[in-house]
Amino acid sequence: MRVIAVDPVTRIEGHLKVELTVEDGRIVRARSSGALFRGIELILVGRHPLDAQRITTRICGVCPIAHSTAASFALDEALGISQEIPQNGRILRNLIYAANWIHNHILHFYHLSLPDYASFRGLPLSEFLSAGMEEGRFSSEESEKLVQHYLAALEMRRKAHELVALLGGKMPHDMAIVPGGVSFRPDLATLLAFRARLAEIRSFLENVYVPDVLSLCLRYADYFEIGRVGRLLSFGAFPEGGLGLEARLFPGGLLRNGEPEKLDPQEIREGVESSWYKGAEAHPWENSTHPDPQKAGGYSWVKAPRYRGEAYEVGPAARVSLCFLFGPPEFRVLAKELLGEAGVGLEALSSVMGRHLSRAIEAVFLAKRMDAWLSQVDLAQPVAKSFHLPREAEGQGLTDAPRGALGHWLRIRDGKIAHYQVISPTTWNASPRDEKGNPGPIEEALEGTKVGDNALLVAGRIVRSFDPCMACAVQ
Amino acid sequence: MRTSLSLVWFQAAGCTGCSVSLLNADYPSIKNLLLDEVVPGKALALRFHLTLMGPTGQPALEVLRKIPLEAAGDYILIVEGAVPTGAQNFGKVGELSMAQHLLALVEKAQAVVAMGTCAAFGGIPAASPNPTRAMGVQEFLHKENRDLPVVNVPGCPPHPRWLLETLVHLLAGPVPGPKDLDELGRLKSVYSRLIHEGCPRRADFDVGRFAQAFGEEGCLYELGCKGPYTWALCPYHAWNGGVNWCIKAGHPCIGCTEPEFPDFPAPIFRKVTEPAYRRTK
Numbered sequence: 001m002r003v004i005a006v007d008p009v010t011r012i013e014g015h016l017k018v019e020l021t022v023e024d025g026r027i028v029r030a031r032s033s034g035a036l037f038r039g040i041e042l043i044l045v046g047r048h049p050l051d052a053q054r055i056t057t058r059i060c061g062v063c064p065i066a067h068s069t070a071a072s073f074a075l076d077e078a079l080g081i082s083q084e085i086p087q088n089g090r091i092l093r094n095l096i097y098a099a100n101w102i103h104n105h106i107l108h109f110y111h112l113s114l115p116d117y118a119s120f121r122g123l124p125l126s127e128f129l130s131a132g133m134e135e136g137r138f139s140s141e142e143s144e145k146l147v148q149h150y151l152a153a154l155e156m157r158r159k160a161h162e163l164v165a166l167l168g169g170k171m172p173h174d175m176a177i178v179p180g181g182v183s184f185r186p187d188l189a190t191l192l193a194f195r196a197r198l199a200e201i202r203s204f205l206e207n208v209y210v211p212d213v214l215s216l217c218l219r220y221a222d223y224f225e226i227g228r229v230g231r232l233l234s235f236g237a238f239p240e241g242g243l244g245l246e247a248r249l250f251p252g253g254l255l256r257n258g259e260p261e262k263l264d265p266q267e268i269r270e271g272v273e274s275s276w277y278k279g280a281e282a283h284p285w286e287n288s289t290h291p292d293p294q295k296a297g298g299y300s301w302v303k304a305p306r307y308r309g310e311a312y313e314v315g316p317a318a319r320v321s322l323c324f325l326f327g328p329p330e331f332r333v334l335a336k337e338l339l340g341e342a343g344v345g346l347e348a349l350s351s352v353m354g355r356h357l358s359r360a361i362e363a364v365f366l367a368k369r370m371d372a373w374l375s376q377v378d379l380a381q382p383v384a385k386s387f388h389l390p391r392e393a394e395g396q397g398l399t400d401a402p403r404g405a406l407g408h409w410l411r412i413r414d415g416k417i418a419h420y421q422v423i424s425p426t427t428w429n430a431s432p433r434d435e436k437g438n439p440g441p442i443e444e445a446l447e448g449t450k451v452g453d454n455a456l457l458v459a460g461r462i463v464r465s466f467d468p469c470m471a472c473a474v475q
Numbered sequence: 476m477r478t479s480l481s482l483v484w485f486q487a488a489g490c491t492g493c494s495v496s497l498l499n500a501d502y503p504s505i506k507n508l509l510l511d512e513v514v515p516g517k518a519l520a521l522r523f524h525l526t527l528m529g530p531t532g533q534p535a536l537e538v539l540r541k542i543p544l545e546a547a548g549d550y551i552l553i554v555e556g557a558v559p560t561g562a563q564n565f566g567k568v569g570e571l572s573m574a575q576h577l578l579a580l581v582e583k584a585q586a587v588v589a590m591g592t593c594a595a596f597g598g599i600p601a602a603s604p605n606p607t608r609a610m611g612v613q614e615f616l617h618k619e620n621r622d623l624p625v626v627n628v629p630g631c632p633p634h635p636r637w638l639l640e641t642l643v644h645l646l647a648g649p650v651p652g653p654k655d656l657d658e659l660g661r662l663k664s665v666y667s668r669l670i671h672e673g674c675p676r677r678a679d680f681d682v683g684r685f686a687q688a689f690g691e692e693g694c695l696y697e698l699g700c701k702g703p704y705t706w707a708l709c710p711y712h713a714w715n716g717g718v719n720w721c722i723k724a725g726h727p728c729i730g731c732t733e734p735e736f737p738d739f740p741a742p743i744f745r746k747v748t749e750p751a752y753r754r755t756k
Contacts, residue, residue, distance in 0.1 A: 006532040008568050010525050013491050015568060036566045036573075037559075038488050039606030040599065048742030054729055055737060058599050058631060061492020115529045124510055128521055131529040154498065154506050158716075161499050165715035169724030171499065172492035172632055173731075176724045183689045184725030193718065276564070291606065293562035384690040460531050471490045 001028075004455050008035070009463055011112040013062045014470025016430065018463055020446065022455055030439070030446035030459075032430045034302035037276070040475040041289045044420040049075065049389060049412050052420060053178060056408065059422065060471045061172040062107070065100035065164065066401030067422075067472075068177040069093065070408040075179035078395030078412055079387040083243065088383045089181020091373050094238045094249075095194070096168040096177060098370050102201060103160035104402040105359045108467045109213060110153035113356070116461045117216055118143045124151075133457060137219045149208055156204045159197050166194045181384030188379065195374055202367045205360075210338070213360040217342040217353050224344050227352040227445040227462040230257050231310060232318035233428070235265075235407065237400035238369075249369060250319045250362070250400060251326045254307070258347055260325055263307075265398060265407070270423060271304045273297070274432035281306075281435060284409040284421040285394075301474040304431040304440060305423050313441040314404025314428045315466060316358035317349040323362075335361050352445075352465040391415045401425050403467050426473035429466045442466055477518055480646055481550035483542055484524040484590075485580060487573040488566050488600045488609050489556025493591035493632040494526055500635035501716045513639075517646045522550065525568075536569045539576070543583035551645055552584040553638075557593040557600045557609035560618070565607040577612070578619060586650045587612065587625045588641055595627035595660070596734040603738050613660060626651055627660040631731035634712055637665045659734060661706075670702035670728050673710030690725060699744040701730030 007017035015035035020027050040059055044052055053075060057068040072093065076082045119136045120126040123144060138146065161171040167186055169175035176182045186194075217224075236245045236252030245252030245263060254261040271281035276298040278290040292298070304311075312318075323331050324346055338361050339345060348354045390412065397408040404425030411419035431440030439447065442463055451458040484494070498505050503513065512518045521527070523538050530538060542550060558574050559565035566573040581587055589612040592598035600609035610618070613625040626644075628637050641662060644651050657663050671677065679685070679694035686693040694700070705728050713720045721728055729743050730736050741747050 004532075005569075007570075008525055008532070008535060010528050010531045010535050013526065015486075015525075015566065017567075035564075035568065036488060037607060038600040038609070042604065042606045043599070043602045048745065050744045051737070051742050054743050055599065055602075058490055058492070061490040061495045061632060064490075064492065111527060120529070128527075129529040131531065132534055151506050151510075155504065158499050158501065158504065161495075162715045162718050165719045169719050169721050169726055170714035172490075172495045175721045175726035175729075178689050178726070180689060182725075184723075185690060291562075291565075293564050382690065384688070386688045456532050456534075 006456060006459055009460070011115065011464060012468045012470065013060065016468055016470050018446070018459060020455055020459055022451060025450055025452045027446050027449045027451055027455070027459070030443040031299055032302070032432060032440055032442045033300040034430060034470050034474045036470060037291060037301040037474055039289065039291065041420050041422060044417050047417050049078065049410065049417050050179065052410060052417060056422065057173050059475050060469055062469060063100065063104060063401050063403065063472065064173050065097045065168070065177070066399070066406050068174055069097050069399050070397040070406050072177050072179055072397065073399060074395040074397030074408040074410040076395065077397065078393040078410055079179055079389065081180055081385050081387050084385045085181050086382045086385060088377055088381050089385070090239055091376050092167055092182045092383060093177055095370055095373055096164055096174060098238065098366050099160055099163035100171070101402045102205070102363055102367060103157050103164070105363045106153050106157045106160065106209065108359065109209065109356065110150045112467070113464050114146060114150055116457065116464065117220060118146045120147060123147045131457065131460070146212065149212055152204070152208065156201055160201055163194060163197050163201070166190055178384065180387050183384070185379065185383045191374060191377060195371070198367065198370055205364050205367055210360050210364055213356055214338070214341050217357055220353055221343070223352040223461065224348040224354055225351065226449055227465055229313040229350050229441045229445055231255070231312045232321055232350060233263065233307060233312035233314050233405055234318040234322055235398040235400050235405040237319070245398060246326065249327070250323050252400070253322045253326065255318065255321050260322070265396070267308050268423070269306055271306065271434045273304065273435045275300050275303045277303065284407060284423055287421050300432040302427055302430050302432060304434045305428050306434055309436070311431060311434070311438055311440050311444065312428060313350055314425045315355065316362055317355050318404065319400060320358040320361050321346055321349055331365055334365055352461055355465040389415065403469055403472070404428060422475055424469070424472035424475070426466070426469045430468050430470070430473050442468070477512060477516055479518040479520040481520050481522045481542070481546050482553060483522055483550050483580060484553045484555065485576065486525050487554060487556035487577070487594070488559050488607065489591065489593050491526055493555040494524070496632035497635050497638060499715055500639065503639070514643060514646055519642065543579060547583040548585055550584055551586050551588060551642070552580050553588045553590050554594040554612050555590045557597050557611060558615040559600065559607040559609045560615065561608035574615065577615070578621070581616065581621065581623055586645050587623060589613065589625050589627045590638060591633055592629040592631045592731060592736055595629040598631060599737060624650055625660055626656065626662065629661065629732040630707065631736065634709070634714060636712055637708070640665055665708055666706045666732065668706065668708060670705045670707055670709060670722070674702055674722055675710065676722060695722060695727040697746050698727045699741065699746055700727035701739065701747060702728040704747065705730040705733055707732045
């Protein structure tokens with residue numbers, strides 16, 4: 001038996017340590033540990049409620065729009081204007097968010113994940129990028145091509161952020177998403193510039209990214225059996241006009257081993273049994289953040305969210321599974337086609353390779369939908385609803401982020417923020433053990449996996465398939 | 476003959492936004508910076524960056540440990556994020572705290588660059604009540620009695636060009652000194668103009684035409700714009716390939732390059748009446 005500390009886990013956002021106990025070439029125990037605490041929930045308390053819009057965005061520089069979206073939903077609700085957001089405001093928010101979403105998936109596949117699968121030996125940047133893998137399953141010609149795509153993807157990711165900036169002001173840390181809608185009405189030239197860049201990015205997604213993901217799926221097909229969890233949760237993303245979590249482009253919901261269930265956000269509890277905080281398990285409306293760095297039994301800054309007492313995987317596998325069941329027919333057609341090419345079914349998505357495949361499916365679908373949204377922007381209509389700030393109010397902002405379910409819970413008292421709690425996707429996925437000793441999803445995905453002498457490589461592939469974002473997980 | 480300058484990018488208490496901003500550089504792009512010469516005969520060599528590097532776990536730490544030994548005096552240390560100085564485990568990489576790593580890395584660095592407002596001045600993590608006693612790199616080094624020169628490149632995040640300009644200085648010659656830096660350690664060439672000076676809505680301000688709600692025409696001063704007190708080149712450079720920037724997008728400047736960010740004397744969206752942080756050239 002030996003204990004391996006994978007610390008730091010690189011090629012993710014932020015600071016994560018994973019400790020593996022390996023016995024007879026198999027991981028028998030895994031502990032996932034968030035290694036940075038900033039205390040942004042505490043920093044928000046006492047501030048002007050609207051400041052949350054710009055400060056929570058800064059929780060994360062990779063997925064800032066996720067937080068500006070969740071904060072705007074929470075503020076809309078607190079201001080009592082959730083049902084009055086103009087159609088332009090809703091659509092422009094969706095476009096800003098979707099562009100960030102696509103940047104995220106390109107970055108995750110090429111720049112964060114690919115060095116785990118293709119050998120970069122003898123190629124440009126090999127010294128810096130080599131993950132210590134002797135040889136991958138790609139031929140040297142294939143690897144060379146993938147490295148060229150790695151470089152092309154750097155440009156495509158940048159252009160995706162130009163898309164965000166065209167409508168969102170700047171990136172990272174967008175400015176245009178505000179309570180009530182967005183802060184400006186774009187002109188026709190801006191929409192044209194958006195459409196032209198989007199076409200370029202769509203072409204890359206369809207002709208380069210998807211084929212690369214499929215070739216990875218075929219070459220590493222065994223990884224559809226590795227890193228499985230099976231319990232999936234999503235808040236849904238991209239409102240399409242209605243208000244509920246189900247009325248979204250990606251509908252929200254729950255799947256327990258393939259069986260769909262309706263999601264009730266009141267059933268969420270966040271515990272701190274193994275986390276460096278004082279307190280007990282509570283709903284985010286009642287929860288608090290009291291750091292206790294020396295706490296006995298603590299091993300992570302990540303708290304442990306649970307739904308009806310169970311840990312759920314959040315992210316692309318959940319969204320694609322739910323959208324397949326409840327989403328638009330054209331999504332089902334696309335998903336069937338790509339699942340067919342990879343040679344797997346829906347049940348394989350909660351796995352290392354399934355998560356990569358899920359991202360590819362939703363990225364292509366989303367880029368196509370963006371084109372349709374763009375045509376719905378009406379330049380003669382307002383982009384924001386004005387509002388008055390109440391002295392006492394509450395608002396909940398739920399949305400999926402590229403990495404999964406994200407919630408902001410805001411309480412305003414005496415005109416100021418009295419309570420702000422955030423549960424991010426990686427809070428779910430990288431959570432430590434709870435009161436009952438149940439592991440978090442990443443821990444669960446690692447435990448039981450055969451790693452032989454390749455613990456760093458195999459564990460890295462499993463952990464990175466969740467696309468952890470630690471600045472979000474802890475804040 | 477091509478010489479290269481090593482870059483060590485160390486992430487402390489931050490959000491990776493400054494790294495992503497560098498990835499957003501257009502001309503030269505990140506691809507150019509990684510592969511090509513930046514100025515004739517001189518290139519950069521990225522040695523350590525947690526978000527991008529291949530090695531993970533112990534092999535990654537080995538890269539970091541060896542740099543001061545093998546490249547003493549020959550690398551630029553770029554710090555992203557503030558330095559937590561409260562509990563030792565508020566921020567750790569491997570067995571060492573972020574503060575311990577920095578002390579080991581600054582000593583043999585040719586220059587230290589604080590990338591972003593968190594690394595320069597503390598920024599978001601150091602906002603009141605500063606739960607982790609986070610601070611900027613310069614303040615941290617002063618506290619540790621290691622008063623080394625630091626070039627500050629504030630912004631939340633900074634525009635990629637502001638870092639590139641700093642790096643070109645470092646490639647060309649000596650570490651920028653008082654001649655090149657303002658009293659806050661920022662390059663004068665980048666931080667010597669107020670947003671207000673180059674604002675496209677300046678004409679609205681001058682005639683008193685003010686927006687009262689998001690989406691309206693007019694100067695954004697009444698909505699809380701900090702442009703009159705914020706030093707940065709945003710109006711001239713614009714962002715993300717020059718396609719847009721905060722005020723063009725109808726949003727007040729939030730003063731993200733300033734040491735007081737985000738604890739202003741007024742909330743982000745409230746009109747500034749008595750700027751406690753006014754500085755002059």
